Amino acid sequence: AAEEYHAIIAPSFSSEKHGRLWLSGLRIHAFPQLGDFPLEDVSVSDVRKVLEVIWTEKHETARRIKQRMEAIFDWAKAEQHYVAENPCRGVKRVLKPRRRNPIHHAALPWEQLPSFYAALALRESTAARALQFIILTASRSLEVREARWEELDGEMWTIPERRAKTRRPHRVPLSE
Numbered sequence: 001a002a003e004e005y006h007a008i009i010a011p012s013f014s015s016e017k018h019g020r021l022w023l024s025g026l027r028i029h030a031f032p033q034l035g036d037f038p039l040e041d042v043s044v045s046d047v048r049k050v051l052e053v054i055w056t057e058k059h060e061t062a063r064r065i066k067q068r069m070e071a072i073f074d075w076a077k078a079e080q081h082y083v084a085e086n087p088c089r090g091v092k093r094v095l096k097p098r099r100r101n102p103i104h105h106a107a108l109p110w111e112q113l114p115s116f117y118a119a120l121a122l123r124e125s126t127a128a129r130a131l132q133f134i135i136l137t138a139s140r141s142l143e144v145r146e147a148r149w150e151e152l153d154g155e156m157w158t159i160p161e162r163r164a165k166t167r168r169p170h171r172v173p174l175s176e
Contacts, residue, residue, distance in 0.1 A: 001039055001082075002026050002068075005075045014167070022068065029054060029065050039076055044087045048094055056098045066091065137172050140165065 006023050013019040030050050034042055047069060054062040070088035077086065108116060117135060120128045130144050137144070143159050151158050157172040164170040 001076050002030070002072050005072045008075070025061060025065055026068055029061070030069060039073075039082045040084065042073075042087050044091055044094070047087045047091050051091065052095055055095045059098050136175060139172060143170075 003023070006019070010019045013022065033050050034046060037046065047066070050069075051062050051066055054065070066088055070086055073082060073086040073088055076082035113135070117132060120132050130141075133139070133147075134141060134144050137157065139159075143163055146163055147157070147159075151160065152174070155174050157174055159170040159172065161167050161169050
């Protein structure tokens with residue numbers, strides 16, 4: 001069911017890599033426990049067993065696996081391959097609560113930015129120029145690294161939809 005559903009939705013992925021990652025997470029975490037089960041035999045308890053192993057240590061992965069499994073069961077129900085309630089719904093209620101102590105990346109105090117920017121200017125590398133451009137435009141690293149001269153037009157940089165996170169053209173004003 002997972003592979004059949006994946007084949008249906010694969011054209012909607014933003015990249016081939018995303019499509020591979022979507023299925024590989026299921027292969028690593030869900031298939032070993034559920035791979036041979038008929039859909040109608042999968043219970044909330046089975047879904048719990050898949051998720052509880054990674055729920056606290058790899059929470060973002062577990063959340064994505066749950067989301068993908070839930071979509072698979074919704075699809076199977078819509079296609080009449082499955083008639084029971086989606087076993088992924090409500091499973092969060094029986095999983096151990098996770099501690100929310102995010103570890104944030106260290107940030108440069110704003111007072112140090114001018115000297116940091118000046119130090120970057122002394123470096124002769126594309127990476128230094130890219131980081132300066134990121135600082136000036138508050139843009140994403142990938143958008144800057146893949147920027148093309150034809151996207152720059154005077155005081156405006158237009159990031160094409162194929163590279164913009166929102167999948168719509170994104171306009172960034174440029175300073176002198």
